[in-house]
Amino acid sequence: MKKWIVTLFAMLPSLAMAAGANVPLDEANNDLSDQASLQNGAKLFMNYCFGCHSSQYQRYERVARDIGIPVELLKENLIFDPNAKVGDLMENAIPDKAAAKWFGATPPDLTLVARVRGVDWLYTYLRSFYEDPSRPFGVNNIVFPSVGMPHVLEELQGIPSPIYETKVIDGQEHKVVVGTESNGKGELNQEEYDDAVRDLVNFLEYSGDPVKLERHALGWWVMAFLVIFTIVVVLLKKEYWRDVH
Missing domain, CATH: 1.20.5 (Single alpha-helices involved in coiled-coils or other helix-helix interfaces)
Structure with missing residues (x-):
C-alpha cells in the first residue's frame, strides 16, 4: 500500500499537467466485436507496450480465448518469457526499481487504463507525440505535456514534427503546438497508423472490461x-x- 501511495504522489505533477492540457479529443470509434482489430491490438501491445507496462489483471489464456487467438499461436508469437505459461498473469519482467530509475516513476499497469483515461483520450494521446529535443526521450506530447515516456510507436509513424499556432493566452501571444506531422519515414502512412492506434486502444478497452459485450x-x-x-x-x-x- 505504501508503495502505491509513493508512486501516486510521484506522478501527481505529471497528472496535473495532463489534466490541464485541455486538448480536444478525437473519437476512437472502437468496435469490441471486431476480433481482427482486437488481435492486431494485442500484437501491438505485446510488441510495443509490454516491455515496460504490464497487464497483470489478465491471463494469456483468457485473452486468447476471448479474442479468437489459438493458444499455440499465442505461445509462439505473443508470450516472450520462456518460463511463462498460458495460464499465467500478463506480467512483464522489468524490475520496478529499475523502471522508476529510468523513467522517473514505475510505468503503470495498463489493464484498466482505458477505463481510467477513456478511449478517446488514449487514441488522441498515442497520436500526439512530437519531436522535442529538450525532453529526456526527445519527444513531448500535446495531450500530456512533459510526458515521461518515449514514443514507442515511432517506427510505425515516423518522426512527428510539431505544428505551431499563435494563440493569445492571458493577454499575451504564445506559440502553441496544435498538431503533428510525420516525416513519412515510418512503416505506416497516416491512415494506417491511425488504424493501428485504434486497434491498440480497442484491445486496451477490452482489457479494462472483458465482459462488456x-x-x-x-x-x-x-x-x-x-x-x-x-x-x-x-x-x-x-x-x-x-x-x-
Whole structure:
C-alpha cells in the first residue's frame, strides 16, 4: 500500500499537467466485436507496450480465448518469457526499481487504463507525440505535456514534427503546438497508423472490461424480461381488481 501511495504522489505533477492540457479529443470509434482489430491490438501491445507496462489483471489464456487467438499461436508469437505459461498473469519482467530509475516513476499497469483515461483520450494521446529535443526521450506530447515516456510507436509513424499556432493566452501571444506531422519515414502512412492506434486502444478497452459485450447483450434480455413482466403484472392487477371496481 505504501508503495502505491509513493508512486501516486510521484506522478501527481505529471497528472496535473495532463489534466490541464485541455486538448480536444478525437473519437476512437472502437468496435469490441471486431476480433481482427482486437488481435492486431494485442500484437501491438505485446510488441510495443509490454516491455515496460504490464497487464497483470489478465491471463494469456483468457485473452486468447476471448479474442479468437489459438493458444499455440499465442505461445509462439505473443508470450516472450520462456518460463511463462498460458495460464499465467500478463506480467512483464522489468524490475520496478529499475523502471522508476529510468523513467522517473514505475510505468503503470495498463489493464484498466482505458477505463481510467477513456478511449478517446488514449487514441488522441498515442497520436500526439512530437519531436522535442529538450525532453529526456526527445519527444513531448500535446495531450500530456512533459510526458515521461518515449514514443514507442515511432517506427510505425515516423518522426512527428510539431505544428505551431499563435494563440493569445492571458493577454499575451504564445506559440502553441496544435498538431503533428510525420516525416513519412515510418512503416505506416497516416491512415494506417491511425488504424493501428485504434486497434491498440480497442484491445486496451477490452482489457479494462472483458465482459462488456456479454454484459450489454444480457442487458437487452433483462430489459425484454422486465417489459414482459410489467405487462403480465398490469394484466393481473386488472383481473384481480375487476370485481372490486
